[in-house]
Amino acid sequence: MPEFTPNIGAFVSIQKSDLQRVLEALKQAGFTLIGPTVDESAIVYGEIDGIDDLPIGWTDRQEPASYRIVRRQDEAFFGYTVGPHSWKKFLFPPKQRLFRVEKKNGSFQVVDEEEPAPRFAFIGVRGCELQAIHIQDRVFLGGPYQDPNYKARRQQVFVLAVNCTEPGGTCFCASLGTGPQVGSGFDIALTELDDTFIVEVGSEVGATMMRNVPWRPTSAFELQQAREALATAVKAMGRQLDTSDLPDLLYNNLEHERWNQVAARCLSCANCTMVCPTCFCNDVLEVSDLKGEQFERVRVWDSCFSIEFSHVHGGNIRPHTRARYRQWLTHKFASWIDQFGILGCVGCGRCITWCPVGIDVTEEIDAIRGEV
Amino acid sequence: MLNTITTATGPTPDAGPMRTHPARIIAIKEEAYAIATYEIEFEDPALKEAYQFKAGQFNMLYLPGIGEAPISMSSDPATPQVIGHTIRYAGNLTRAISRLQVGDVIGVRGPYGSAWPLEQIEGDDLCIVTGGIGLAPLRPVIYHVLRHRERYGRVFLLYGARTPDDMLYEDEFESWKQQGIQLYLTVDRADPSWRGHVGVVPMLFYLLRLDPKKTTVLTCGPEIMIHFVIYEAMARRIPKERIYVSMERNMKCGVGICGHCQFGPHFVCKEGPVFPYAAIEPFFGVEDF
Numbered sequence: 250m251p252e253f254t255p256n257i258g259a260f261v262s263i264q265k266s267d268l269q270r271v272l273e274a275l276k277q278a279g280f281t282l283i284g285p286t287v288d289e290s291a292i293v294y295g296e297i298d299g300i301d302d303l304p305i306g307w308t309d310r311q312e313p314a315s316y317r318i319v320r321r322q323d324e325a326f327f328g329y330t331v332g333p334h335s336w337k338k339f340l341f342p343p344k345q346r347l348f349r350v351e352k353k354n355g356s357f358q359v360v361d362e363e364e365p366a367p368r369f370a371f372i373g374v375r376g377c378e379l380q381a382i383h384i385q386d387r388v389f390l391g392g393p394y395q396d397p398n399y400k401a402r403r404q405q406v407f408v409l410a411v412n413c414t415e416p417g418g419t420c421f422c423a424s425l426g427t428g429p430q431v432g433s434g435f436d437i438a439l440t441e442l443d444d445t446f447i448v449e450v451g452s453e454v455g456a457t458m459m460r461n462v463p464w465r466p467t468s469a470f471e472l473q474q475a476r477e478a479l480a481t482a483v484k485a486m487g488r489q490l491d492t493s494d495l496p497d498l499l500y501n502n503l504e505h506e507r508w509n510q511v512a513a514r515c516l517s518c519a520n521c522t523m524v525c526p527t528c529f530c531n532d533v534l535e536v537s538d539l540k541g542e543q544f545e546r547v548r549v550w551d552s553c554f555s556i557e558f559s560h561v562h563g564g565n566i567r568p569h570t571r572a573r574y575r576q577w578l579t580h581k582f583a584s585w586i587d588q589f590g591i592l593g594c595v596g597c598g599r600c601i602t603w604c605p606v607g608i609d610v611t612e613e614i615d616a617i618r619g620e621v
Numbered sequence: 622m623l624n625t626i627t628t629a630t631g632p633t634p635d636a637g638p639m640r641t642h643p644a645r646i647i648a649i650k651e652e653a654y655a656i657a658t659y660e661i662e663f664e665d666p667a668l669k670e671a672y673q674f675k676a677g678q679f680n681m682l683y684l685p686g687i688g689e690a691p692i693s694m695s696s697d698p699a700t701p702q703v704i705g706h707t708i709r710y711a712g713n714l715t716r717a718i719s720r721l722q723v724g725d726v727i728g729v730r731g732p733y734g735s736a737w738p739l740e741q742i743e744g745d746d747l748c749i750v751t752g753g754i755g756l757a758p759l760r761p762v763i764y765h766v767l768r769h770r771e772r773y774g775r776v777f778l779l780y781g782a783r784t785p786d787d788m789l790y791e792d793e794f795e796s797w798k799q800q801g802i803q804l805y806l807t808v809d810r811a812d813p814s815w816r817g818h819v820g821v822v823p824m825l826f827y828l829l830r831l832d833p834k835k836t837t838v839l840t841c842g843p844e845i846m847i848h849f850v851i852y853e854a855m856a857r858r859i860p861k862e863r864i865y866v867s868m869e870r871n872m873k874c875g876v877g878i879c880g881h882c883q884f885g886p887h888f889v890c891k892e893g894p895v896f897p898y899a900a901i902e903p904f905f906g907v908e909d910f
Contacts, residue, residue, distance in 0.1 A: 278626055348636040350685050356643045356664060356726045357685050365633045392891070394876035397637035404632070407623055434622050454623035500885075503907050530880030532873055533639065535688040544685045546639065551880070558881060561871050562711040572909030580883065587886030 254456040255448070261464040262445045262471055265326060269300045271409070271437065274458040275370040280407055283339055284372030285329070290318060292332040294339070297372065304329055311417040311487075311598065313607030327373055327441050330417030331597050335526035336378055337385060339369050340402050343550045347398065347533065350544040366401035374410045374435065376428030377420075377595040381526030382408075383434060387589040388529045398548075407454060410435035414478040418487035419598030421611055425492065427595045429482040440475040447475050488598065490611045491618070495592070496583030498618060503575065507616045512571035514606050519552035521600035521608075522577065527593050530558070553577050578613060638876045641683040641728030642668055647703065649723055653787045655710045656754060658695060659718070660703050661727065673701045675736030676761030677867060677895045681875045682706065682714065683728030690714040691872040691890070693758035694732065699768060704729070707757035707789065733875040735895045737762050737839055737865060745837040745863070746774040748829070750850045752781045752822045752842030756789050758867055758894075759841055767800050777829055781807040781822035781846075785815045805829070823849035826857065833858040841867035848906055851898055864898040866905075885910065 255261045272282055284297040285304050292304045308321045308329045321328050349360040374382075382403075389399035413422075413429035422428030431438050436455035440447040447467050450456045522528040532551040537544050551558060554573050559566035567573050585593030594610070601609045648660040663669040674680075679693040690712060696705025710719040718727065739762065747766065749759050766773050778797070782788045785808055798804055805825045807818035818825065823846065836859050840850045847866055854864050870882035870889040877891035885904040887893060892900075904910055 347639050350641075350728075352685060355724075356645075357728070358643075359636055359640055361635045362633060389878060392877050394638040394878065396878055397634040401632040401634040405623070405626075436623055452622045452624055454626055500903065503904075503910065529878065532879065532881075533689070535686060537686040541686050546636075553880065553883075559871050561869055562709075566870065567909050569909060576883070576910075579885075584883065584886040588888070 254459045255450050255464060257450050257452065257456060259450055260467040260472065261448050261450070261459075262467045263448055263462050263464050265441075265444065265446055266300070267462050268326070268439075268446060270462045271458050272297075272299050272370075272372070274461055275407060278454075278458070280368050280370035282372055283336075283369050285327070285332070287318065291316065292318060292329050294332075294334040294336065300326070303327075303373075308415065309417065311419050311602045313419065313601050313609050314604055315607075316602050323443075325415075325441060327411045327439070328415050330413075330415055330420060331375055331378065331599060333524050333599065333603055335524065335597075335599070336371055336374060336382060337526050337529075339367075339371070340382065340406070341385060341389070341399055341529065341531075345398060345548050347546045347548050350546065352542045366398070366405070368405045369402065370407035370409060372409045374408050374431070375413045375597075376410070376431040377413075377422040377597040378526055379408065379410055379431050379434055380427035380595045381597070383432075384527045384589065384591055384593065384595070385529060387591060388527075391589065407458075408435045408437075408451075410438040410451075412438060412440040412475070412479060414441060414482050416482045416486040417598055417602070419601040419609070420486045420596060421488040421490050421598065422596035423483045423486050424488075424490040425592060425594065425596040429486075430479050440478070442471060442474055442478070445471065447471055488601070488609070488611045490596065490614060492582075492592065494618070495614075496579075496586050498614070499579045499583040502617050503579070505617050507613065508571045508575050510616075511574055511608060511613055512569065514608055515570050515574045516605060517554045517556075517570045517573055518605060519554040520603050520605060522552040522554060523550065524599040524603045526595065526597060526599070527581075528552070553580070578610065581610070582614060639730070639874070641681070641689070641730045643726045644704070644729040646721055646723050646725050646727065649721075652707060652789045653782075655719070656707065656787075656789065657719070658705055658707045659721075659727075660696070660705050661729065662703050663729065664726070669702050672704070672732075674698055674704070674732035676739060676765055677737040677758055678732040678734045679758070679872075679875070679894065680704070680706070680729050680731030681733065681872075682718070683730070684714060684717050685728070687714050687717045689728075689873070691733070691875060693867075693894075695757040695760045697764035697768075698761050699764070707754065707760075709754045731875065734890055735893055737895055739765055742837045742863075743772045744774065745835050746832060747776045748779065748831060748836055748838045748854070749777065750779040750822060750825075750838060750840040750842070752846045753783070753787070754789065755840075755842030755846075755867070756780055759839060760790060762839060763797060763802065766802070767797070770801060774835060776802045777805065777831075778802050779805045779807075779822055779825040779829075781809070781825070781842075783809045785812055821849070822846055823853045826850075826853040831857050831859065833860075836863065838864040840865070844869070851905075861899040861902060862897055866896050866898050866901065867894045868896060868901070869894065
């Protein structure tokens with residue numbers, strides 16, 4: 250075993266089973282491992298203990314409104330596409346207490362949280378998902394106000410990314426430039442070959458986590474294999490999206506007939522916003538004890554598809570599904586650019602897969618462009 | 622991307638921008654049916670000293686066990702130690718506020734949002750057009766103008782309420798008039814005592830002779846009223862860059878991270894509530910947007 254850790258930016262090869270040593274090092278450093286695992290007939294993200302919890306030998310089949318996991322012919326570690334979960338549930342939990350309020354002497358007092366934020370190592374982050382994290386960074390950390398909860402979790406996350414060689418039927422990251430290769434911001438990025446992981450080291454801490462792993466320099470042949478696998482992935486992607494005239498395409502078509510047609514299918518169920526890795530809308534609920542002395546401010550995920558979302562006194566701004574779907578799609582593909590300087594979509598395809606009626610954003614945008 | 626692992630446990634998040642601060646009600650003044658002005662001051666002396674706001678901004682008001690709502694300041698920004706909020710009892714929080722008394726405590730965080738461009742419009746004639754409780758976020762403008770009367774040209778206040786009894790701040794009208802504000806009042810439904818105009822607010826434009834080269838319009842009220850105020854102002858060749866609108870949307874966080882108040886590319890809580898009409902024109906009036 251080499252005595253030293255690989256340099257930042259280096260490509261090295263390791264035996265697949267030695268990924269366990271990386272995970273052990275992360276655990277020793279105090280990280281909670283979060284990774285893909287099979288649960289309730291889906292590949293979801295949850296706490297894992299080691300490589301045995303990974304969905305080795307599993308893959309998924311995704312189409313609009315359809316998701317099935319199936320056995321693979323091989324024992325690939327990351328041979329699946331993204332499932333219903335995204336990493337946002339760990340950085341921006343679906344339900345989180347912000348602080349408590351106690352009544353005291355005719356007044357009240359704000360009591361801050363005492364628990365330190367958990368320290369996560371994300372195992373198996375795809376390119377599209379890493380981009381989604383960067384997008385939420387802009388939302389929660391990029392403005393004049395920073396969200397302390399997101400910040401505390403985000404700034405100590407370890408990202409073990411995976412170049413995606415298994416795109417699904419609803420993916421279109423290649424159209425948006427967010428994948429299948431991971432961009433910047435990872436600590437370690439893996440490319441999975443038949444018997445080997447190619448490891449790209451992205452940070453100091455990433456290099457440190459390689460200290461107990463036997464590695465060798467990656468051969469030119471392996472690098473070529475990795476390039477070919479990524480090129481094949483681009484071609485195998487189930488969908489594509491022409492982004493050339495966004496955001497004006499949507500802004501100029503706010504009264505397009507297509508909104509009525511999609512509203513006739515859309516159930517306004519909010520599934521798309523729950524599975525979306527960038528959707529950030531939230532509400533803060535007031536939770537009281539029975540005596541009315543102790544209160545919690547609890548932040549929960551909200552959705553622009555809920556009827557109350559746009560409520561002002563006297564009514565709702567967006568009373569119909571047509572208005573709500575239009576809001577969601579124009580936000581993702583138009584106003585997000587104005588708000589955060591970046592598209593709100595990463596092309597992961599979750600909203601297409603998990604829509605109960607199979608509404609496909611790429612098809613909707615094509616229709617508005619007049620190409621369907 | 623991590624370059625170091627600093628501590629064993631990592632940071633503990635505090636309440637951050639969502640932290641609310643206790644403030645005590647020092648006066649309550651009934652303004653009209655189900656509308657009252659609450660004067661409050663922060664319990665924390667340092668906060669009371671440091672707090673400042675601009676005309677047109679809002680605070681998030683909070684009651685333990687009930688929740689939060691955005692309410693604009695209606696008092697003089699030159700005396701921010703005492704903060705005035707004119708509140709119509711309409712939702713959960715405001716109805717609960719209606720049951721409070723002097724000495725009770727509410728939570729306050731803010732100020733948030735954009736302000737009326739008071740410095741930028743110095744030298745202009747001002748045409749302030751409001752309906753109903755829309756006068757509340759413009760009263761700070763009136764106070765500012767009265768303090769610095771010489772910095773502004775003619776000042777018109779066009780104000781409409783449902784009935785004469787629904788008029789806000791009536792006891793101040795005489796003093797405003799004496800200090801050179803031209804008041805034009807209208808009601809939707811008159812009562813036997815009413816001697817003024819009856820009809821919608823935008824019609825009051827027909828009583829004015831505005832100079833389009835130097836008039837700035839500031840408007841707040843029901844969206845349908847604003848729609849016709851813009852129409853009347855533009856018909857008088859007032860450029861849309863000099864028409865300022867205070868928008869209303871559902872605001873939950875006040876700091877641009879909850880998503881509720883989106884209006885196309887804008888977060889009304891952050892870039893608004895006060896917009897130059899030119900900035901929102903493409904989206905204003907799009908139905909259900």
